[in-house]
Amino acid sequence: MREVVCVKRWVCLAVFTLGVAASAQVLKIAFDAADLRTLDPHYASATMDRAVVDMVFNGLVRYKPGDITVFEPDLAERWEVSPDGKTWTFYLRKGVRVHPFTGALDGYELTSEDVVFSLTKAADSKTSAYAGEYAGMTFAAVDPYTVTITLPQALSPSLFLPKVADYAGGFIVPKRAYEALGEKFATNPVGTGPFRFVRHVPAQKVELAAFAGYFRGKPKLAGVEVWYMPDVTARLSALATGEVHLIEGVREQAWVDTVKRMRGLVVDVFGPGETHILHLNMTKSPLDNPIIREAIAYTLSRTELIQAIGPDLAEPLCGVVPTYLAGGLSCDEAQARGVFYEADLAKARALLAQAGYPDGFSLSAYITERASYRKPFENIQAQLARVGIKLEIKVTDHSSFHSLIRQDVNPLVHYEAWRPSADAFLTRFYHSASIVVTGAKPDTNFSHITEADALIEQARAALEPAVQAALWKDAQEVILRRAAALPFYVLKFVFARSDRLDYGYELKSTLALYPPINELTSLK
Amino acid sequence: MTRRFGGRRLRAFVRNRTALVGLVLTLVVACLAVLAPYLSPHNPLEQNVYNMLAPPGGTHLLGTDDLGRDVLARILTGARVSLTVGVCSVLIGAVLGSVAGLVAGYFGGRVELLLMRVVDLLMSFPALVMGLMFMAILGPGMDKLILAIGLVLAPQVARIVHGSVVAIRQTEYVTAARAAGAAPGRIIVRHVLPNVLGEILVMSTLWTATAIRVEANLSFIGLGVSPPTPTWGNMIREGVRWLVVTPWLSVFPGLAILVTVLGFNMMGDGLRDALDPKLH
Numbered sequence: 137m138r139e140v141v142c143v144k145r146w147v148c149l150a151v152f153t154l155g156v157a158a159s160a161q162v163l164k165i166a167f168d169a170a171d172l173r174t175l176d177p178h179y180a181s182a183t184m185d186r187a188v189v190d191m192v193f194n195g196l197v198r199y200k201p202g203d204i205t206v207f208e209p210d211l212a213e214r215w216e217v218s219p220d221g222k223t224w225t226f227y228l229r230k231g232v233r234v235h236p237f238t239g240a241l242d243g244y245e246l247t248s249e250d251v252v253f254s255l256t257k258a259a260d261s262k263t264s265a266y267a268g269e270y271a272g273m274t275f276a277a278v279d280p281y282t283v284t285i286t287l288p289q290a291l292s293p294s295l296f297l298p299k300v301a302d303y304a305g306g307f308i309v310p311k312r313a314y315e316a317l318g319e320k321f322a323t324n325p326v327g328t329g330p331f332r333f334v335r336h337v338p339a340q341k342v343e344l345a346a347f348a349g350y351f352r353g354k355p356k357l358a359g360v361e362v363w364y365m366p367d368v369t370a371r372l373s374a375l376a377t378g379e380v381h382l383i384e385g386v387r388e389q390a391w392v393d394t395v396k397r398m399r400g401l402v403v404d405v406f407g408p409g410e411t412h413i414l415h416l417n418m419t420k421s422p423l424d425n426p427i428i429r430e431a432i433a434y435t436l437s438r439t440e441l442i443q444a445i446g447p448d449l450a451e452p453l454c455g456v457v458p459t460y461l462a463g464g465l466s467c468d469e470a471q472a473r474g475v476f477y478e479a480d481l482a483k484a485r486a487l488l489a490q491a492g493y494p495d496g497f498s499l500s501a502y503i504t505e506r507a508s509y510r511k512p513f514e515n516i517q518a519q520l521a522r523v524g525i526k527l528e529i530k531v532t533d534h535s536s537f538h539s540l541i542r543q544d545v546n547p548l549v550h551y552e553a554w555r556p557s558a559d560a561f562l563t564r565f566y567h568s569a570s571i572v573v574t575g576a577k578p579d580t581n582f583s584h585i586t587e588a589d590a591l592i593e594q595a596r597a598a599l600e601p602a603v604q605a606a607l608w609k610d611a612q613e614v615i616l617r618r619a620a621a622l623p624f625y626v627l628k629f630v631f632a633r634s635d636r637l638d639y640g641y642e643l644k645s646t647l648a649l650y651p652p653i654n655e656l657t658s659l660k
Numbered sequence: 661m662t663r664r665f666g667g668r669r670l671r672a673f674v675r676n677r678t679a680l681v682g683l684v685l686t687l688v689v690a691c692l693a694v695l696a697p698y699l700s701p702h703n704p705l706e707q708n709v710y711n712m713l714a715p716p717g718g719t720h721l722l723g724t725d726d727l728g729r730d731v732l733a734r735i736l737t738g739a740r741v742s743l744t745v746g747v748c749s750v751l752i753g754a755v756l757g758s759v760a761g762l763v764a765g766y767f768g769g770r771v772e773l774l775l776m777r778v779v780d781l782l783m784s785f786p787a788l789v790m791g792l793m794f795m796a797i798l799g800p801g802m803d804k805l806i807l808a809i810g811l812v813l814a815p816q817v818a819r820i821v822h823g824s825v826v827a828i829r830q831t832e833y834v835t836a837a838r839a840a841g842a843a844p845g846r847i848i849v850r851h852v853l854p855n856v857l858g859e860i861l862v863m864s865t866l867w868t869a870t871a872i873r874v875e876a877n878l879s880f881i882g883l884g885v886s887p888p889t890p891t892w893g894n895m896i897r898e899g900v901r902w903l904v905v906t907p908w909l910s911v912f913p914g915l916a917i918l919v920t921v922l923g924f925n926m927m928g929d930g931l932r933d934a935l936d937p938k939l940h
Contacts, residue, residue: 529887
């Protein structure tokens with residue numbers, strides 16, 4: 137009898153051990169990066185950094201996992217806005233625990249003091265890269281679980297909620313942890329998310345562990361390892377051999393098609409995607425002539441560019457704000473407004489002749505070495521050559537490219553971008569204050585257009601969503617009619633995963649720029 | 661007194677099978693480069709986005725790249741670029757390095773000390789790192805690339821020429837010319853330079869191979885010739901992204917580099933053997 141009991145115990149122990157191993161595994165993700173840059177959420181902007189930050193921190197509200205069109209409660213369980221639209225009140229969840237850190241080995245409960253501290257940090261240009269988003273706002277803790285945010289001017293929910301969502305400056309940094317860690321916080325982040333930071337092995341990986349005290353429940357995974365593998369072949373090999381479970385892929389059709397055919401692997405192509413737009417510098421000759429810009433617009437074929445990238449990955453973009461955002465201009469709308477350009481070489485040549493350049497002219501422009509920029513730019517070069525426009529391409533590294541285009545050296549700037557709202561797209565790329573070098577707040581207005589300012593400002597102040605969207609579309613019409621920018625396509629994101637990986641939600645779009653991993657994610 | 665590449669040495673070179681194979685390989689690559697516009701089955705710059713990454717065969721013997729350009733046409737055109745960069749940069753390096761080596765070796769003293777320490781300093785960096793540094797300073801473009809690689813090679817030339825000149829300046833015919841009142845410039849040009857030319861010629865074939873490799877490496881990391889001009893280096897670089905899908909995009913230009921570098925190296929070894937009296 138004792139022997140039977142003993143055997144049962146061993147069987148139970150074995151089953152328990154196997155059960156634990158099967159139910160709580162470590163997910164390994166490989167990114168196209170050599171190392172992390174910063175894990176301070178108010179500075180993180182690269183994909184691999186946003187991914188870690190997304191797993192460690194929360195916002196007051198969050199984009200529904202896998203669907204950025206829906207906001208849902210996160211640290212705040214509910215919120216309301218005053219009748220004048222200027223004061224927003226957020227009611228925090230009780231019992232939200234901050235991850236353990238030196239100085240608070242059991243963590244502590246997150247309160248309004250932390251939220252006010254974090255938003256104040258996000259609004260300070262000395263401690264945040266997103267301070268401009270919070271200019272003029274004031275933050276107050278009414279009680280430990282209530283926070284009010286007062287705006288200098290009323291904003292519609294579609295413009296305000298992204299500022300307090302789980303993205304960029306909206307991530308909530310716990311006060312005591314930030315003050316305890318000081319400068320180390322950027323490489324040793326402490327938040328309230330489903331996974332807590334464990335360690336960073338330079339140029340290799342970041343290790344995260346499941347946070348048992350997470351307010352939505354203990355994660356199904358035991359932890360996550362974020363690996364840095366800049367070589368795509370190495371990443372794919374690691375995925376195929378089971379060393380990692382999820383990798384950043386190549387945003388091109390042939391790669392997607394090839395990996396789809398590999399056994400045990402699944403390819404996810406998801407939004408929101410980044411806009412690919414050619415900005416024409418209206419101050420540089422001969423592009424200062426609107427006829428020349430129109431000629432370029434009628435030279436370049438959006439269809440050909442999309443074919444070069446891949447129809448599954450690139451969606452046509454006919455306005456400068458994509459249609460997945462409120463205020464986006466569809467191709468039909470662009471056509472109806474008479475600002476839809478598609479290749480017509482005879483018309484382009486006639487316009488060039490009218491402008492005094494029947495044989496074309498020469499341009500010289502820098503482009504980054506990154507394939508997602510370089511490849512379409514080489515196609516643009518080939519297309520322009522058809523009407524005699526010789527484009528000399530100077531390839532440089534990615535950071536030098538960004539620095540050079542902000543010094544206004546390029547007559548043509550091919551730019552890949554994601555912004556959370558139509559206002560952000562229009563203000564940062566097409567408002568006169570954002571003109572590179574000479575603007576009041578130099579940003580990314582590479583075309584130097586000034587004519588859309590009034591419409592952009594009116595739209596920002598509008599509270600009625602329909603009116604606001606109509607104004608954003610009017611602003612785009614002005615930009616397109618001046619041929620200041622030529623929108624081509626929205627390029628979606630590509631990740632490949634093992635078919636054992638279950639995200640725990642349906643992936644359609646995400647602002648984290650990777651398939652978010654949360655408490656519901658599991659490995660079969 | 662001058663050592664020339666006379667009949668005896670030519671016979672020694674021709675008898676050397678390795679050297680002959682090297683010469684043939686080099687000549688074949690040179691012919692392909694010169695005749696590239698006539699041999700290319702397609703325009704190397706013409707894109708066809710409806711026929712991207714086509715496998716070898718059919719109208720595209722070596723397939724097409726990720727913008728639908730013919731890989732064979734691009735390899736042939738790339739040969740022109742690689743050989744132009746290789747030969748021109750070696751010429752620049754040989755001229756600059758020879759002047760420095762001749763001056764340092766003939767005059768000696770402080771001039772030698774200063775010049776050779778600079779040469780030592782520059783040679784302490786690997787060729788690729790030096791190339792990177794010069795390209796960062798000069799910026800992109802084929803002319804800049806040629807100059808950068810020439811500057812990379814110059815210290816190596818200077819070191820070899822200096823060594824030979826130090827030995828030659830002690831010879832009786834140089835001493836005699838000096839005693840006869842010949843000016844240093846005349847002695848260097850008439851008596852010293854002709855005696856190191858053979859060695860420079862031999863080494864130039866090897867340096868050409870080095871220059872082609874450095875060009876390929878710099879183009880591979882995006883610091884070489886600007887697009888759409890094809891070079892073997894940037895073709896390999898563009899192909900690396902597609903290794904899983906279409907490995908031939910990197911393999912074919914890689915083979916072209918292999919054959920060319922091998923040809924120059926084998927020819928250089930043969931020349932060295934033919935000119936080295938100790939080996940006869």
